[in-house]
Amino acid sequence: xxxxxxIAAAAAFALSFGGTQRASLAFDPPAAxxxxxxxxxxxPSPAASPGPAASSPFASPASPAPTSANVTxxxxxxxxxxxxxxxxxxxxDRIAFYSNRYIMEADGHVVVALGDxxxxxxxxxxxxxxxxxxxxxxxxxxxxxxxxVKGAAFAEYFDFDRAYFLPILSQPDRWTFVAGDYAHPRFxxxxxxxxxxxxxxxxxxxxxxxxxxxxxxxxxxxFTPARINFGLxxxxxxxxxxxxxxxxxxxxNALTGAYADGPLDFAGGEHSLATAHVRYDSIDHAFGAFELxxxxxxxxxxxxxxxxxxxxxxxxxxxxxRITPGVQIQSQIQETAFQSGFSRPLSATAxxxxxxxxxxxxxxxRLNDNSYFDSLLARPSTFGYDNGEQVYYYDDPxxxxxxxxxxxxxxTWSGFRHQINQLPIYFQLRSEAGVDTDTITxxxxxxxxxxxxxxxxxxxxxxTTKNITLRADPSGRHRDIYFTALFDRQREWxxxxxxxxxQVATGSITKVFDPQVIVLAxxxxxxxxxxxxxxxxxxxxxxxxxxxxFTGQTLQVSPGFRGFGTVRSFAQSLVFVPSEAIAFTTNMRxxxxxPRPIPGTLQIIGDxxxxxxxxxxxxxxxxxxxxxxxxxxxxxxxRSNYFGFGGxxxxxxxxxxxxxx
Amino acid sequence: MRNGPQRWxxxxxxxxxxxxxxxxxxxxxxxxxxxxxxxxxxVMQTPPPLSATAxxxxxxTLVKFAGQILDxxxxxxxxxxxxxxxxxxxxxxxxxxxxxxxxxxxxxxxYARAGFDSGTGAIVELALSGKKLPDEASYQSxxxxxxxxxxxxxxxxxxxxxxxxxxxxPVIFVVEVPPKTPFGDQIYLATDASGWSATAIRMDRxxxxxxxxxxxxxxxxxxLYRYTRGSWQSADVDQNGLAMHSRLLLVRxxxxxxxNDVVYSWQDENRFSPDNGxxxxxxxxxxxxxxxxxx
Numbered sequence: 001x002x003x004x005x006x007i008a009a010a011a012a013f014a015l016s017f018g019g020t021q022r023a024s025l026a027f028d029p030p031a032a033x034x035x036x037x038x039x040x041x042x043x044p045s046p047a048a049s050p051g052p053a054a055s056s057p058f059a060s061p062a063s064p065a066p067t068s069a070n071v072t073x074x075x076x077x078x079x080x081x082x083x084x085x086x087x088x089x090x091x092x093d094r095i096a097f098y099s100n101r102y103i104m105e106a107d108g109h110v111v112v113a114l115g116d117x118x119x120x121x122x123x124x125x126x127x128x129x130x131x132x133x134x135x136x137x138x139x140x141x142x143x144x145x146x147x148x149v150k151g152a153a154f155a156e157y158f159d160f161d162r163a164y165f166l167p168i169l170s171q172p173d174r175w176t177f178v179a180g181d182y183a184h185p186r187f188x189x190x191x192x193x194x195x196x197x198x199x200x201x202x203x204x205x206x207x208x209x210x211x212x213x214x215x216x217x218x219x220x221x222x223f224t225p226a227r228i229n230f231g232l233x234x235x236x237x238x239x240x241x242x243x244x245x246x247x248x249x250x251x252x253n254a255l256t257g258a259y260a261d262g263p264l265d266f267a268g269g270e271h272s273l274a275t276a277h278v279r280y281d282s283i284d285h286a287f288g289a290f291e292l293x294x295x296x297x298x299x300x301x302x303x304x305x306x307x308x309x310x311x312x313x314x315x316x317x318x319x320x321x322r323i324t325p326g327v328q329i330q331s332q333i334q335e336t337a338f339q340s341g342f343s344r345p346l347s348a349t350a351x352x353x354x355x356x357x358x359x360x361x362x363x364x365x366r367l368n369d370n371s372y373f374d375s376l377l378a379r380p381s382t383f384g385y386d387n388g389e390q391v392y393y394y395d396d397p398x399x400x401x402x403x404x405x406x407x408x409x410x411x412t413w414s415g416f417r418h419q420i421n422q423l424p425i426y427f428q429l430r431s432e433a434g435v436d437t438d439t440i441t442x443x444x445x446x447x448x449x450x451x452x453x454x455x456x457x458x459x460x461x462x463x464t465t466k467n468i469t470l471r472a473d474p475s476g477r478h479r480d481i482y483f484t485a486l487f488d489r490q491r492e493w494x495x496x497x498x499x500x501x502x503q504v505a506t507g508s509i510t511k512v513f514d515p516q517v518i519v520l521a522x523x524x525x526x527x528x529x530x531x532x533x534x535x536x537x538x539x540x541x542x543x544x545x546x547x548x549x550f551t552g553q554t555l556q557v558s559p560g561f562r563g564f565g566t567v568r569s570f571a572q573s574l575v576f577v578p579s580e581a582i583a584f585t586t587n588m589r590x591x592x593x594x595p596r597p598i599p600g601t602l603q604i605i606g607d608x609x610x611x612x613x614x615x616x617x618x619x620x621x622x623x624x625x626x627x628x629x630x631x632x633x634x635x636x637x638x639r640s641n642y643f644g645f646g647g648x649x650x651x652x653x654x655x656x657x658x659x660x661x
Numbered sequence: 662m663r664n665g666p667q668r669w670x671x672x673x674x675x676x677x678x679x680x681x682x683x684x685x686x687x688x689x690x691x692x693x694x695x696x697x698x699x700x701x702x703x704v705m706q707t708p709p710p711l712s713a714t715a716x717x718x719x720x721x722t723l724v725k726f727a728g729q730i731l732d733x734x735x736x737x738x739x740x741x742x743x744x745x746x747x748x749x750x751x752x753x754x755x756x757x758x759x760x761x762x763x764x765x766x767x768x769x770x771x772y773a774r775a776g777f778d779s780g781t782g783a784i785v786e787l788a789l790s791g792k793k794l795p796d797e798a799s800y801q802s803x804x805x806x807x808x809x810x811x812x813x814x815x816x817x818x819x820x821x822x823x824x825x826x827x828x829x830x831p832v833i834f835v836v837e838v839p840p841k842t843p844f845g846d847q848i849y850l851a852t853d854a855s856g857w858s859a860t861a862i863r864m865d866r867x868x869x870x871x872x873x874x875x876x877x878x879x880x881x882x883x884x885l886y887r888y889t890r891g892s893w894q895s896a897d898v899d900q901n902g903l904a905m906h907s908r909l910l911l912v913r914x915x916x917x918x919x920x921n922d923v924v925y926s927w928q929d930e931n932r933f934s935p936d937n938g939x940x941x942x943x944x945x946x947x948x949x950x951x952x953x954x955x956x
Binding site: 186 | 729731732734735737739741742743745768769770792793808809810811812813814815816818819827840841844845851853854856857858859863865866867868869870871875876877885887892893899900901902903904907925
């Protein structure tokens with residue numbers, strides 16, 4: 001069994017391309033060194049740099065290269081110009097990119113062509129993509145306006161518009177160029193201490209090799225031609241586009257989950273990124289997908305098609321825009337189509353959500369709209385009969401025509417969390433008004449009357465506590481016992497005269513045995529009551545059978561159910577973290593609910609098969625062990641066990657091999 | 662003032678330097694300027710000291726230092742500190758481990774232990790290695806041998822004040838999550854250094870409301886980060902309901918650093934649907950008042 005997981009992990013690792021995936025379930029994006037303040041930093045002068053770097057100035061920086069500074073440099077003497085953001089090109093006999101460090105290395109006949117026309121040639125080149133600085137060393141020749149000067153090394157700090165050069169004339173010298181003004185070098189100026197340090201990349205994994213690289217500073221690099229490391233071999237590609245923007249909006253993901261995901265960014269720029277994916281899951285097996293990002297500082301559009309190589313396709317469109325500092329709008333539109341290639345779909349459904357949020361003083365308003373389009377296509381001509389009822393379908397009965405278009409719209413108001421006096425107790429208020437509509441299938445039937453539209457309004461409050469120390473450790477080692485509580489109460493009124501009360505009460509106790517070992521126990525009780533008054537028995541006849549109009553299932557409900565349910569959940573957790581390298585977590589949960597949960601059918605849930613249960617499984621045990629294999633590799637093994645439910649759910653297992661930094 | 666020959670040397674130096682005009686104000690990269698005439702800058706320099714050992718006299722005493730070679734040419738050996746040192750005509754190039762002959766060449770990236778004649782300041786022995794060599798004497802003891810035409814002048818960019826020395830600093834992230842966070846959910850730290858993966862760094866629960874993780878970064882690190890529950894659809898949002906801006910961490914030269922953050926809400930949190938255990942087959946859940954999941 002373990003071999004299967006190891007093989008799966010290895011295959012997924014190869015698929016991951018090791019470099020830039022951000023949607024993968026199995027793997028995370030390549031770990032990269034955090035961006036270090038890109039300042040011209042520590043001067044080599046011992047007097048000016050009392051730190052460790054000064055004590056061993058000849059030593060190469062440790063891995064990752066420490067970048068140190070005496071101070072953040074003063075503002076550049078000239079305003080920022082396009083020069084520092086201009087694309088530049090690197091050609092060499094061999095360019096290597098280290099995805100874990102976000103460092104590009106080039107060797108042999110290196111030529112760097114800056115955006116202002118300057119050419120710098122040398123033997124060896126290093127570019128730190130995040131620090132946005134490079135150094136080129138060995139037989140350096142700097143050429144501009146047909147003038148060439150030879151030297152030993154040249155370093156460029158784009159973010160600070162500083163370049164440092166070690167020319168060799170009759171003797172060596174130190175020159176500093178400010179704001180691209182090569183006409184007026186500052187002679188003899190002390191450089192930052194690590195200006196010419198060469199990063200130690202021994203032991204680092206090369207993600208790709210190339211001969212040309214076009215760099216858009218702080219945004220992207222296009223490598224051509226690229227040979228990408230697939231673990232066992234390097235596979236040639238005509239080009240590889242690397243996006244390393246610090247903008248988190250590029251990480252928005254419009255793809256559904258998959259066991260393994262291999263993204264290949266093939267086009268893009270400062271505001272866009274196009275990615276082809278090779279994915280795998282247990283339903284579609286290996287398949288292709290596509291995703292496109294259009295991103296600015298305050299907005300994004302993400303489009304995806306997944307899978308594109310199977311008939312059942314899902315198209316997603318995510319949008320977001322911060323209209324003003326206090327207002328944002330976001331939407332999600334999803335279409336699911338059964339189609340051959342990209343021909344006219346046999347059947348198609350859609351879902352749309354639009355959310356508008358506006359912040360107020362100590363609260364915010366949100367308008368939320370959901371719309372479901374159960375069949376986007378016109379009514380087909382083919383039909384059959386189901387229990388004597390005429391039903392239409394596209395081509396075959398597995399693609400039924402469902403004309404429903406349910407929707408709801410809600411306007412909610414949510415207050416901030418407020419502390420009650422100086423007590424460790426907080427409260428938060430909320431209210432809501434909305435309407436639900438379905439003109440085809442009634443939302444509800446009561447007394448023989450169909451209701452196609454329902455208005456509702458709601459009020460709610462939650463009261464929470466901070467950690468309250470029940471018993472302080474007299475030794476002062478903080479092996480304390482804490483108590484935390486949550487109480488939530490909500491009432492929702494409907495136009496069909498009834499109301500639903502929901503009340504949640506949760507209490508948790510944490511015992512710290514040691515900073516490395518904690519035990520947590522939590523008990524939660526949720527009561528939900530649907531109050532119809534005199535019509536209670538009509539709305540809830542207490543039948544043992546319940547027909548769910550949305551799944552078509554007739555379910556065996558606990559006898560005696562009259563619209564009042566209770567969920568009782570007792571959970572315990574043990575967390576043991578002996579070091580940064582090892583973590584062990586176990587969670588146990590027991591539920592005693594009314595109505596009793598009902599085992600569901602085996603259905604496609606997400607990227608695999610699962611049981612679509614009604615209610616919470618009574619018992620669950622989760623085990624998770626994480627072990628850090630190396631600086632960037634983390635092994636995570638987790639296992640979930642479900643007991644005594646449906647007779648067919650015993651355990652599930654996950655094996656996660658993660659790249660982390 | 663410089664004497665005549667020196668002055669001409671500097672005029673010549675300036676004349677052959679690389680000069681490119683700075684950008685215009687339109688944000689577009691400017692083209693390289695025509696040959697500049699930085700004579701004024703050059704002649705205003707103070708006379709360049711050749712080194713502290715301008716009149717060498719061999720002493721026979723060796724001072725050894727280990728470092729990495731940046732370049733080796735023109736009778737000089739450059740180290741990654743940016744310093745250039747004279748090479749004695751009869752320099753011995755040996756293997757750092759054995760002291761015997763070596764196949765390594767003194768060139769960029771090669772590690773070297775340089776033996777300086779304390780009298781001449783020149784390198785008389787260069788022991789090469791493909792691996793980093795242990796430190797020997799201090800930088801100060803060889804700094805005086807460095808050769809440069811220009812007088813060393815302070816760099817106003819470096820100024821004064823606190824600096825970063827790049828030492829590894831354990832950073833403890835502690836986050837308080839909303840009380841309604843589902844009990845079994847995992848909390849993750851997403852950072853720009855990990856490509857904003859929503860599951861980049863998993864945190865460990867320390868009590869009912871708090872999660873913690875410790876990561877070590879060199880001081881000077883500037884890290885952007887967010888908290889998630891495993892996806893960007895369940896990322897943290899601000900108390901005002903709007904999407905969060907990335908949180909910023911700047912690692913200082915401390916022995917340990919901690920960040921205490923609060924997540925007020927998650928993006929997928931529906932405050933009007935208390936978590937009462939998925940879809941019970943009842944009229945109040947999931948239909949008709951919470952619309953069904955999309956088929």
